[in-house]
Amino acid sequence: MATVKGLRARLRALFRRGAAERELDEELRFHIEMETEQNLRSGMPPAEARRRALRDFGGVQPTKEAHRDVRGRWLEELIADTRYALRTLRRAPVLAGAAIITLALGIGANTTIFSAVNAEILKPLPFASPGRLVMLWEENPEKGWHEQLCAPANAFDWKDQVRAFADVALYFQGAGQATLTGEGTPQILKAAGVSGNFFDLLGVRVQLGRALTADETWSASGVAHTAVISDRFWRERFGADGHVIGRSIRIDGQPTEIVGVAPAGFALPVEGVDIWQPMAWKPELRRKIFFRRAHFVRAIARLAPGASFETADAQLQTVASRLKLQYPETNKYMGAGLTPLHRFLVGDTQLPLLVLLASVALLLLIACANVGNLLLVRAAGREREAALRLTLGAGRRRLAKQALTESLVLSALGGVAGVALGVVGIRVLEALLPGGMLRSSHFAVDWTVLGYVVLIVLGSGILFGTAPALWMGRRSPAESLKEGGRGGDSRRMRRWTELLVVGEVALAVVLTLGAGLLVRSFRELISVDPGFDPRGVLAMQIALSGPKYDSASQQRLFFEQLVERVKALPGVEGAAVTTVPPLAGTGYTSDFAIAGRPAGEYYTEITHRSVMTDYFHVMHVRLLRGRIFTAADRQGAPHVLIINEQVAQKYFKGQDPVGQRITFDKIPNDSSEWSTIVGVVAGERQRDLSSEPLIEAYIPYAQEIQSAVSLLSRTNGDPSGLAPAIRRILGEMDHNVAVADVRSMEMIRAASLARERFLMAMLVVFAGVGLLLAVVGVYGVLAQVARRRTREMGIRIALGSPIGQVRWLVVRHGLGLVTVGVVIGISAALVATRGLGALLYHVAPADPVTFVTIPMLLAITGVAAAWVPAIQASRADPAVALRSE
Amino acid sequence: MAAAPSAADVLRGTLDLLVLKTLTLAPMHGWGISQRIQQFSRGVLDVNQGSLYPALQRLEQKGWIESEWHTTENNRRAKYYNLTRAGRRAVGDEAASWRRYVEAVELILQVS
Numbered sequence: 001m002a003t004v005k006g007l008r009a010r011l012r013a014l015f016r017r018g019a020a021e022r023e024l025d026e027e028l029r030f031h032i033e034m035e036t037e038q039n040l041r042s043g044m045p046p047a048e049a050r051r052r053a054l055r056d057f058g059g060v061q062p063t064k065e066a067h068r069d070v071r072g073r074w075l076e077e078l079i080a081d082t083r084y085a086l087r088t089l090r091r092a093p094v095l096a097g098a099a100i101i102t103l104a105l106g107i108g109a110n111t112t113i114f115s116a117v118n119a120e121i122l123k124p125l126p127f128a129s130p131g132r133l134v135m136l137w138e139e140n141p142e143k144g145w146h147e148q149l150c151a152p153a154n155a156f157d158w159k160d161q162v163r164a165f166a167d168v169a170l171y172f173q174g175a176g177q178a179t180l181t182g183e184g185t186p187q188i189l190k191a192a193g194v195s196g197n198f199f200d201l202l203g204v205r206v207q208l209g210r211a212l213t214a215d216e217t218w219s220a221s222g223v224a225h226t227a228v229i230s231d232r233f234w235r236e237r238f239g240a241d242g243h244v245i246g247r248s249i250r251i252d253g254q255p256t257e258i259v260g261v262a263p264a265g266f267a268l269p270v271e272g273v274d275i276w277q278p279m280a281w282k283p284e285l286r287r288k289i290f291f292r293r294a295h296f297v298r299a300i301a302r303l304a305p306g307a308s309f310e311t312a313d314a315q316l317q318t319v320a321s322r323l324k325l326q327y328p329e330t331n332k333y334m335g336a337g338l339t340p341l342h343r344f345l346v347g348d349t350q351l352p353l354l355v356l357l358a359s360v361a362l363l364l365l366i367a368c369a370n371v372g373n374l375l376l377v378r379a380a381g382r383e384r385e386a387a388l389r390l391t392l393g394a395g396r397r398r399l400a401k402q403a404l405t406e407s408l409v410l411s412a413l414g415g416v417a418g419v420a421l422g423v424v425g426i427r428v429l430e431a432l433l434p435g436g437m438l439r440s441s442h443f444a445v446d447w448t449v450l451g452y453v454v455l456i457v458l459g460s461g462i463l464f465g466t467a468p469a470l471w472m473g474r475r476s477p478a479e480s481l482k483e484g485g486r487g488g489d490s491r492r493m494r495r496w497t498e499l500l501v502v503g504e505v506a507l508a509v510v511l512t513l514g515a516g517l518l519v520r521s522f523r524e525l526i527s528v529d530p531g532f533d534p535r536g537v538l539a540m541q542i543a544l545s546g547p548k549y550d551s552a553s554q555q556r557l558f559f560e561q562l563v564e565r566v567k568a569l570p571g572v573e574g575a576a577v578t579t580v581p582p583l584a585g586t587g588y589t590s591d592f593a594i595a596g597r598p599a600g601e602y603y604t605e606i607t608h609r610s611v612m613t614d615y616f617h618v619m620h621v622r623l624l625r626g627r628i629f630t631a632a633d634r635q636g637a638p639h640v641l642i643i644n645e646q647v648a649q650k651y652f653k654g655q656d657p658v659g660q661r662i663t664f665d666k667i668p669n670d671s672s673e674w675s676t677i678v679g680v681v682a683g684e685r686q687r688d689l690s691s692e693p694l695i696e697a698y699i700p701y702a703q704e705i706q707s708a709v710s711l712l713s714r715t716n717g718d719p720s721g722l723a724p725a726i727r728r729i730l731g732e733m734d735h736n737v738a739v740a741d742v743r744s745m746e747m748i749r750a751a752s753l754a755r756e757r758f759l760m761a762m763l764v765v766f767a768g769v770g771l772l773l774a775v776v777g778v779y780g781v782l783a784q785v786a787r788r789r790t791r792e793m794g795i796r797i798a799l800g801s802p803i804g805q806v807r808w809l810v811v812r813h814g815l816g817l818v819t820v821g822v823v824i825g826i827s828a829a830l831v832a833t834r835g836l837g838a839l840l841y842h843v844a845p846a847d848p849v850t851f852v853t854i855p856m857l858l859a860i861t862g863v864a865a866a867w868v869p870a871i872q873a874s875r876a877d878p879a880v881a882l883r884s885e
Numbered sequence: 886m887a888a889a890p891s892a893a894d895v896l897r898g899t900l901d902l903l904v905l906k907t908l909t910l911a912p913m914h915g916w917g918i919s920q921r922i923q924q925f926s927r928g929v930l931d932v933n934q935g936s937l938y939p940a941l942q943r944l945e946q947k948g949w950i951e952s953e954w955h956t957t958e959n960n961r962r963a964k965y966y967n968l969t970r971a972g973r974r975a976v977g978d979e980a981a982s983w984r985r986y987v988e989a990v991e992l993i994l995q996v997s
Contacts, residue, residue, distance in 0.1 A: 027938070027964045028938065030914065030915075030916065030962070031915050031916045033961075034916040035916065
């Protein structure tokens with residue numbers, strides 16, 4: 001009972017106190033209003049009148065101040081503090097400059113990388129209701145297929161039978177080649193094959209003309225006669241001519257009508273597509289077994305209105321199961337799956353981008369630690385100012401707030417400079433970014449990016465402002481007046497700066513270790529033996545088109561003559577054509593069976609291409625067994641094959657593959673064509689340097705002729721010097737032959753490493769900057785400590801201590817800091833680098849070599865940074881040092 | 886930022902006397918008091934509100950002044966301060982001690 005009374009009394013007091021405060025509040029507001037009115041009467045503009053009234057009002061006791069009109073006070077204080085901060089910063093231009101530059105580096109790097117992340121991952125796809133689009137795929141555990149291309153017939157069945165799909169569009173992954181002739185120089189274009197409803201399904205509006213139409217997916221002739229051209233191609237080739245619609249151009253010798261111009265920046269299937277052509281399949285194909293057996297299209301579906309992703313998934317599974325039963329021959333193991341289109345498209349760029357984002361975040365943290373230290377050092381120098389202001393009635397919280405405001409002002413200035421740097425950085429990034437690494441190679445600072453920058457500016461301001469703010473608000477005025485700001489205090493201050501430096505070193509260790517791992521991985525990659533020798537080889541794409549080359553023998557004749565003439569050029573050691581050059585991905589893949597194995601036993605997914613006789617000489621591919629092709633392996637002769645050692649190891653263990661026969665049919669029948677293996681060669685890497693060679697078979701070009709090939713010529717000089725001569729020969733033979741992608745094999749090899757090189761270079765740069773900042777941080781703290789200990793050192797030297805020993809005092813201090821930082825950094829990195837796993841080639845995320853050498857290097861750098869102040873301190877004249885206090 | 890104010894700040898300790906003296910004329914609100922002091926001193930003295938309101942509170946706690954809320958002529962609510970009887974006595978005492986102090990300072994200035 002008594003407690004209740006007491007409580008009531010307490011509550012009453014509380015309310016009464018509240019009332020008194022409200023009264024005071026009102027009274028003061030009245031005062032300011034009167035003052036404002038008076039200012040108005042004397043002719044000031046309203047804003048100025050109020051500001052002046054507030055200013056004249058001056059330092060009301062903090063306790064009362066807290067109960068004034070909150071918003072007004074907050075704003076007024078902020079403005080006042082900001083002005084004060086700017087004034088004090090102007091008084092310390094070197095410090096302010098150093099802090100702003102440091103922050104600008106960190107914030108600029110973040111702006112640049114985040115703009116790429118924003119463009120690639122955060123921005124919705126540039127399609128209508130992109131959230132309703134899903135990517136469909138097939139999977140077959142038996143063949144080790146995940147997220148595989150679809151067989152068109154299956155995709156059409158999904159389209160018809162899955163009610164939750166409003167529509168399904170198909171397209172060929174990547175872009176093929178098409179030759180443009182009759183418009184001056186022939187040109188090899190990047191051509192995309194799409195179903196007629198492709199543009200409509202995505203909801204992409206052409207900027208001119210019309211999109212393709214759904215019925216153009218099929219055509220009785222089996223040839224496309226229409227095309228939508230890209231914005232870039234329209235500008236470059238047709239000068240952005242508005243009358244281009246309806247114009248007929250020759251694509252692969254076929255008259256093709258330009259019906260539309262795609263919007264700028266539309267980049268599906270890939271960036272840089274010149275034309276989109278409808279697939280124009282013959283209708284009877286739908287019932288052909290090949291249409292269900294061969295997997296060569298990507299399928300995108302738009303969910304029907306009201307249909308959920310889950311419903312669509314369930315229905316798709318049902319349909320896929322039904323197809324398994326209906327078409328066991330092709331679909332026995334075929335499952336289907338789907339995922340949001342956006343997730344699918346950002347799939348493999350997400351990790352590198354997030355790694356970059358994480359590393360610039362670390363960089364910014366290091367920058368913050370550095371700036372925090374700078375400010376702390378200065379705070380120590382402002383003891384007297386703080387003491388003075390405390391006696392003048394400023395509250396400690398007010399001082400702390402002011403210190404924090406100062407930090408925020410600094411970070412805001414750093415932010416402005418950072419965004420400017422970031423914009424420059426974006427240009428640099430666009431220039432350095434390997435083609436095809438991201439969906440788009442154009443980034444901009446938009447509201448999302450700016451919002452992010454504002455966040456990191458506030459975040460970093462608070463982060464590095466906390467220590468100085470706590471410092472300014474840490475003690476009672478009496479204490480502050482009594483001491484001149486020395487003694488126990490400076491020890492506490494040193495603890496803080498040391499803590500920041502240790503953190504900085506630890507972060508730099510994480511960053512450098514990450515970079516170190518990527519460097520190691522890259523070195524592994526470039527030392528990979530690709531299975532061929534790229535040095536001195538020139539590659540060029542050549543495509544024949546037109547009635548002159550209707551028959552395979554005409555095509556063969558042309559290329560055989562070309563190769564003969566190229567071989568006759570001075571300095572050329574050999575030349576050959578291949579349908580797919582190495583490192584350009586896989587050509588065709590098939591299932592195959594081996595003669596003499598149990599009936600029904602077959603093997604999956606061997607990649608094959610045709611090469612001319614000299615190919616292995618030109619590319620220096622090692623022959624391990626048997627022979628290479630000869631001129632005798634021509635059309636009409638018995639079919640022969642050369643396999644790579646991967647096939648031999650996998651399917652001919654313990655037996656000689658030479659002389660064995662295989663067929664590219666799952667279930668051989670009477671009409672199956674059998675080819676005899678005549679040789680085994682070392683495996684070439686088909687996809688990129690980081691993927692092991694796949695099982696591959698080579699077919700003599702004369703036995704499988706194609707009109708578009710890659711010509712490879714080996715010279716004993718600089719391969720790029722060979723290009724003009726070959727072009728001249730081509731011109732003499734037929735000036736309607738299109739040539740593209742003339743590059744040395746070295747360049748192709750380098751390009752296949754472009755992504756890895758780019759990521760590594762970026763990380764090395766960030767780590768370098770981070771390391772530099774950390775070293776500066778270590779140096780700064782030690783220099784400070786050394787300055788403070790100059791007197792002590794003077795005395796020690798005066799008393800006969802060896803100089804080396806005195807220096808060691810400082811260096812030992814530095815070494816201690818660096819060691820603690822390195823140990824923490826290594827532990828953190830062990831966790832952090834796990835995320836790099838997928839990006840590393842033949843290097844473990846916890847690679848011992850990296851984890852030993854890099855911290856060693858860092859420690860050495862740290863000690864070097866410690867020597868300078870040590871030497872300076874020990875040089876001090878003892879007499880001067882003694883007086884310096 | 887701002888130029889130094891031309892008016893001198895009221896010395897601590899004399900503020901109480903000035904406030905009490907001002908209130909002998911009529912009840913007034915805080916802003917009025919600060920205006921009055923400025924007027925009477927021909928603009929020489931500038932009352933810092935940071936000390937005026939604490940001073941008013943102090944005087945009220947001492948029982949020398951009392952406050953009441955009234956409506957001003959242009960219809961705003963303001964807190965008016967009024968001298969109590971104890972306050973009137975205090976004005977005399979405070980004024981006397983101030984004069985003694987000023988005389989002493991004056992004497993010293995003449996000597997040196």
